[in-house]
Amino acid sequence: MPSARSAMRAIPNSSTTTATLSPAITWIGTHWSSVDGRFDSRPQRRDIQKKRKHMNRRTTALAAVAVLSVAGLALAGCAQPNAKPTNGAGETEAPQLPLVGWTDVPASNLEQGGTLSLAVLSSGTDEGNWNIATSLGANVEVVNMQAPIMGTPYKATKDGAVEPDPNYATSIELTSDDPQTVDVKLNDKAVWEDGTPLTANDYEATFAALSGKNDKFDIASSAGFDKVASFDVKSDYEFSFTFSSPYADWQALLTQPAVPADIAKDPAKWGGYTTKPLPSSGPYVMSKIDNNAKVYTETPNPKWWGDAPKLDKITWTVIDQGSQAQAFANNEINAVDNVQDVDTYTAALKKSGAKALNSGGLTYSQVTFNGLQAPLDDANVRKAVAQAIDRELISKTANSPLGVEATTNGNWIYMPGQKGYTDTVGEKLPYDLDAAKKLLTDAGWANADGKWTKDGTELKLSVIVPQGTKSNELRAQQIQSSLKKIDIDVTLDEVPSADYFTNIQNGKYEMATFSWQGTLFPVSSTESLFYPAQKPGGNGQNFAFVSDDRLGDLWTQANAELDPEKRLKITQQINEVIADYMPMLPFYPSPNISIVDSNLANYGPSTFMGWASDWTKVGFTK
Template identity: 80%
Template structure:
């Protein structure tokens, strides 16, 4: 499973890919020897609107809903989850959007212009599209953004927020008019565009902590091309239809149906024409889905990565040497090969806590400071007072044994957990799989009710600022933030402050490298490999599928004539 926020900000994913998890192959799957192709930035070939039929229902699957996770507000700790973000994506938008190649541009549906008008102090001027309205027809104004930014600043601790990154640096928010606002930063903030890429929440909701956190059974009001028209929390089916108040291009689809479906059931649902597309996060889903007549596989690069998180509050994982020993015992290269190569994708490991392989600034810090080395792992355990006798590690009369929490019906998580289990068996650490209902998976993790968890984190266009909440501050179970290891190093606070205010790219990358070294020193989680985006879709489905950066334009998704 995966966790994530928006295209411009960070999220967790359930399944094989990051916190938009991609799946692992079977532990005994044979990696292919042929060189896999490089992946494109967008997996589908664009089809013009004139070639699409008007109408039709798109049926998609999600691993969970906002009701399952505990909130539909994607700005909250519970809602900052890939499935929730996916379902609500057709219901919202923002002044900035991501392009095919990872750049950022103004979305004319929401803004006329976004300009950096001053560097000292750093000032951003946003002129909004005056046609933009909420689903009830009331205007989407500067006051909605003002209230949203204030809620996300973290200054009022009563607001449940996943991250305050960047919003906590805004020194003033000026409402110039109903349709124009200016924000001024305390000091230079390099990733200011991430803030402008955040969708607004109605001011009435964003100014009240209770209302902000109250969307436990239904989504926030829509400001996008679709509205949530039917909610069945019992059957877990969510229907979106075109927004009658929408001011942009007319959507091609009559409806989008999202059905909460376990990963192990999606290929069969696709074969039965209950779904028009599936995300192939494991080799079984991939091969089974492709058997459907007319089905086609689409793939792109991704920004999601798999990892294993250690609960730093639970003994024996409260000992940093135990966390390091586990990290040096996990065969990341083998896991990457067995997960990705059967999907026709070149496999590589991920050894950085901020950047993905191929991104500027990427350094394999894990290989440098925590390389796969079973002898080094054993020495770390011995140094911490553990003794190995008869194939068991013991200390003070207690045996060293661990568990990995696994969501039911999500094969990719289970298979990766099995591979971690197999790796740790080589140094005599037994690992059991703690299977829980999918809907309880992240709930348990956020409550600290686990020892190890392997899910995906989905990265963003702004990896330095958006990743901060994963590591700093430490946080606590049941609290805000996304640090589910609940441990940190206080040096990170100052380092991230330096990185976020440094406008020189080269200097900023050096600070990011220091941050990675500090994280390796207390290892809250271990990155394993980046996920490819692989979808299998019906042959007549157009303008929908995998993309590295670009968000889906839901007005252009449809079926060919």
């Protein structure tokens, strides 16, 4: 299970899904990409890495912005901002999208052989590195196309948990809570593509490189690895590691693929894979690289020790997003993944034998309130605004045209379908116009002649909108329409897209609607969104700028609590505290959508497992 470490990314176009969990990949931290507002919760080691990382994501996001502008216009035709609200006296329980978009087909029902042709938006060569643990290689597209050639001790399950992958680990055990120690027994059959054993020494060197202790190593994140106090190689196929302090997301470290020790010990080698991947440890190997034509071919790994792959070949071709539907129609590729706009969706489905698959995703749209700007510096005003926004209508407008049932997200830590998810928003602050008005009255505002006033000041608000981002503008219009129903006028403050996140970071806004991307390990990665409070223009990701002192102790407890059930109780308390001061209102999870050939099996979108749970089982039906 290769790792892209726990990621939350932010996007003004929340309907994009470029950085959803990649095949068997997880991220451990929070990072943001500025073009379409998607934020990753992946803390970066160095500012220069963070800036370059943003540039990586922009390559993907720029394409998304263009298609999403089209999508926004089409969606507006489906449901205008002043459309009838779903329910003025409380939201109904929202449906959930499937966790997995495909139906498992037994290997015995698949053809032996065939070529699977897929598209990506860029390669490791384009991004500057194929090593996904580097700041340049930690890119969704780079991770996606290497999923069949990598593996890790832990793999994701369909419900967002992790379990040992027997191809790589026969046992993973938390052997001590104090000090926190993890013991790992490796599969002694695992080898690199040249037949060299994959051993504990490889993991030891990889952990050391990712610890951040040697600045010569270019790494995307040291999260978790920097808390490892000692690493003990017990034998070639067993190791243990001990943390300096309790770290609840310890499993995330074992979703990072090992790098051969001779590479992981040398910063130059570590960062030197600029035109080809590192050695394979998966069921496939990268057998042909054409950087000029941007076509990359993977074939079965002759040294693979697990179940034999069904396919003869997997090809990845770099194709821009706007051209993928036509490539699919021309039988150049077997799937169009990350479908984000109505035009692509309808064009791809016209192909004979095509079918649409969808699942939930880890990206969710929301609106953030600037808690330092009056009148939003009053928590009751923020809660009133939250209860007056019709989240169900916003979700329907964005998702229904793509053939996906509209859902809402009501949790600040977990995504729908993830263990621990509860609809805290629906329980504490449901859509209720009368309740919203009462909150304003309790806050000292009076309504006369259709206007709210307090101490001679009229209650007016604004939403910052990046120019040319239609889906973002549509969400802002729907916020505007919702609040008009309780006599709050909202203006749209349109700014150049290049200034959008600069203004947000500097506190030059009142409300902002963009998206965050969740992770398999969401507790530690979401803390920075809410705690501590921060000053505009400072470092951090708390763009509401306010917090609640109770969160500090609660997050400290949650990050150190090793008992899963006790931890869930703490995270529920965190959610309730956030609801109490309302810095941000989550709207809906963006779905993952693929259009695939009907005979393609065991491949498609999923909420947590990426595009395939087992690449040896991907193939074509008989």
